[in-house]
Amino acid sequence: MSTHAQEWVFADLAQGERAHLTRVRIACHPEALVIGMPEGDQVTWRWDDVRRLRDQADRRAMVLSRKGDPLTRLYLTDASVQGYVTRHAKYMGRRHSGTRLSKVAVWAGGAVASVAVIIFLLVPLMAAQLAEILPPEGEKALGDTTFEQIRTALSETAFEDRLNICDDPAGNAAMQSMYTRLNPEADLPYDVQIHILDHPMVNAFALPGGRIVFFRGLLEEAENPDEVAAVLAHEIGHVVHRDPTRDALRSAGSLGVLGLLFGDFAGGTITLFLANQLINASYSQAAEARADDYAHGLLEKANISPVALGTFFQRLHEEHGDAEGIVAHFASHPQMADRISAAQAAVDPDRSYDTILDAQAWRSLQTACGGAKDATETTEEFSKKAWPATD
Structure with missing residues (x-):
């Protein structure tokens, strides 16, 4: 075929x-391909x-498109026309550059930023608002589940x-006696329930709806x-300020967004992650400091x-380093030394403090799960372990 x-x-x-x-109809010219419409x-x-x-599926056809219009397709089956096109369309092998990689990167970055804003800004904001208006029965149902x-x-x-x-x-009575002695006066719309779970983890945490959970391991590790x-007073502080509810809503919201992104529409993993999140609750520094201050007041x-x-x-x-449970949780906060200092500063050096349980009640509490820890010291020996006033 000529070039004419x-x-x-x-x-x-x-x-x-x-x-x-x-x-x-098409005609090939040296300058362009002309398409005649019906x-x-x-x-x-x-x-x-x-x-x-x-x-393409049909190997006999040459399928062409035009730069800037990738959706339009021209199907050529005439062999002579195919040859002419091959000789004249010198950029025929290039890919469409309709969307530059830089634009894709910008869009992808924008999408990631949007998800980050939702998870780290909007979800916590909404969780904080919902925690204040969530009906008590809904909050309690969340905690129960x-x-x-x-x-x-x-x-x-x-x-x-x-x-x-x-x-x-006897063990549960000792725990209840401890709560009664602390006597929190917060006007909560539900009763505070304290449970001891038979597990060696050294931990305690609060759940929505007024549940506070201790693990056997914490009771066995405590010296008095x-x-x-002190741990109970701290967790009561979290309950009073609705931190578990706020954290549960924030976690559920964030995991819900991620579940939608990654296909977990049924929410199976969300429940599991939510449970894990509440066991190892990592509240904000402000929430931890607020619960500490509340605990200092209750103890005093x-x-x-x-x-x-x-x-x-x-x-x-x-003793344990960065272990699991409450040790890791507490150590994960960078202001650990500040919190210890704050607890020491809350002590009245001119005051003579009591201990919250007598030796028999303390022994009952430590063996509430049938543990065999030796707690046979006398009341006099036990009272010597009361915390001294510190400067």
């Missing part, structure tokens, strides 16, 4: 907005703008489907009941030395 204009031949055109093919109009494709689409999920997730044997709640009457009372009012709050965690961290 070619006679009209037939081809098929798909124009993107319609699925069916339109029969058109209505009589002509469309000109410059050779520099012609692109070839490969990997999460508590059972935690018991199921931490079940250690094939013979139990849920982790056991320690139901020793004032350490447990009950004539228990506030220094117990800081010393217990400090001793556990020195």
Whole structure:
């Protein structure tokens, strides 16, 4: 074929907005490919703008598109026309550059930034608002469901489907006596329920709806009941300020967004992550400091030395390092030294503090799950372990 204009031949055109093919005429010229439409109009494709689409099912047809219009397809079956096009469309092998990688990167960055704004700004804001207006029965139902999920997730044997709640009457009476002695006066729309779970983890946490959970491991690690009372007072502070509810809503919202992004529409993993999040609750520094201040006030009012709050965690961290449970949780906060100092500063050096339980009640509490820890010291020996006033 010469380089001069070619006679009209037939081809098929798909124009993107319609699925069916339109029969058109084409003519090849040295400067461009001309398409004759059925209505009589002509469309000109410059050779520099012609692109070839490969990997088509019909190998006999040459499928062309035009730069800037990737949805339009021109199907050529005439071998002579195919040869002419091959010789003149020198950029035919280039890919469409309709969307530059830089633009894709900008869009991707914008999408990531949008998700980050939702998760780290909008979700916490909404969680804070919802925590204030959530009906008490809804908050309690959330806590009840999460508590059972935690018991199921931490079940250690094939013979139990849920982790056991320690139901020793004397041990639970000692815990209740401790709560009564602290006597929080917060006007909560539900009763505070305290549970001891039979698990070696050294931890305690609060759940929405007024549930506070202690693990057996924490009771066994404590050297005296004032350490447990300090942890209890701290968790009561979280309940009073609705931190567990706010954290649960924030976690559920964030995980819900991620679930939608990654296909977990049923929310199966959301429940599991939510349970784990509440066990290892990592509240903001402001929330932790606020719960600490609340605990200092409760302990002082009950004539228990506030220094117990800081010393217990400090001793556990020195003994166990960055272990799991409450040690890791407390150590994960960069202001650990400040919190210990704050507990020491809350002590009245001129005051003589009591201990919150007598030796018998303390022994009952430590063995509430049937533990065998030796707690046989006399009341006199036990009272010597009361926290001294510190400067």
